Amino acid sequence: MEVARGLEGVLFTESRMCFIDGEKGRLYYFGYPIQELAEKSSFEEVTFLLLHGRLPKKEELEAFARDLARRRALAEPLLASLRRYPREAHPMSVLRTAVSELGLYDPTEGDISREALYEKGLDLIAKFATIVAANKRLREGKEPLPPREDLSHAANFLYMANGAEPSPEQAKLMDAALILHAEHGFNASTFTAIAAFSTETDLYSAITAAVASLKGPRHGGANEAVMKMIQEIGEPERARAWVQEKLARKERIMGMGHRVYKAFDPRAGVLEKLARLVAEKHGHSKEYQILKIVEEEAGKVLNPRGIYPNVDFYSGVVYSDLGFGLEFFTPIFAVARISGWVGHILEYQALDNRLLRPDAKYVGELDLPYIPLEAR
């Protein structure tokens, strides 16, 4: 059998959730084009779609959004832990630890019946935003704010994170970013979640593993690395030379390249427009300008090789505008992706939850004589 390095091109299951056309740069959630969802839908509606496989009717969406809103608050023991975690710990490590800890307070942690999974999944989707916002407040030396049930998921997240009710424009921006990041097939973190869940471990364990996987700079952590790149470049005038030197050293430009897309990631297309909007309106133009030059200069070498900006390239400009420091960029990704992780776990379980256990081609030796320690 051929070895498929990185499991590239391996089809390990069937799924209705996500279609990615890597050659043409197209993306659909349950058949709906991503651009249309980002423009017209809400995070709550997309989450319903990812969990139920269809768009909700008006009353269904209202009930679903109310249900999510009611689940936002964190119990005191977890809040006490968040206060105790080291202030300088990375917010992704805080999220990973907090999700794991949530399992400790669930007396039915091990119940993975479909009904229990759905309930626990909704709980996690609701609480991810509260954990991340609480951590942001604590890092700023402030007390976490209790969630508000009268705001949408995106608006409440911004309210809890920044201590002020966002404008409708800001809430829409966050909503669009969450929709764009909610799902993406069997990316590394979703695959990690499924690999863990296929052992019939509990949901908290599978999601903790997924958070750990998303943290890496080759995956969700790339959005933070892009902002560090912008900071290192410093001024738009330095960007071209910086890119040329980087590529001459055979180093990677973060936020570019993708295992599946060999064309422009359609999410990056939407985020580029949103980043341009905030750059023009609110003066983040330097960051945006640097990215445009990096995209163009790196593109001269990388585009012919099918390497283009991915979802992590422009998102940071938007998150900065919404009041977040770069260490919160990947946690924001997680606040969105939790919906995809839960949706995939439900879908995979409904199929048969077959244990994931690939194999490797053995290239070692056999039947070696065991030499006693004193004779080696």
Ligand SMILES: CC(=O)SCCNC(=O)CCNC(=O)[C@H](O)C(C)(C)COP(=O)(O)OP(=O)(O)OC[C@H]1O[C@@H](n2cnc3c(N)ncnc32)[C@H](O)[C@@H]1OP(=O)(O)O
């Ligand atoms: C949400 C997400 O997870 S989106 C991805 C986020 N990650 C990043 O932005 C990190 C930067 N990008 C990368 O490291 C890669 O593009 C990956 C890991 C995302 C996908 O890459 P893969 O499909 O595994 O390709 P692979 O790593 O084998 O690279 C193939 C070639 O393209 C080059 N390449 C890939 N990405 C880049 C990049 N961003 N900059 C420069 N060169 C690159 C590699 O150096 C390699 O060159 P070589 O053949 O001369 O050795």
Ligand SMILES: O=C([O-])CC(=O)C(=O)O
């Ligand atoms: O699909 C991937 O490999 C990575 C990605 O873009 C995502 O998870 O959104």
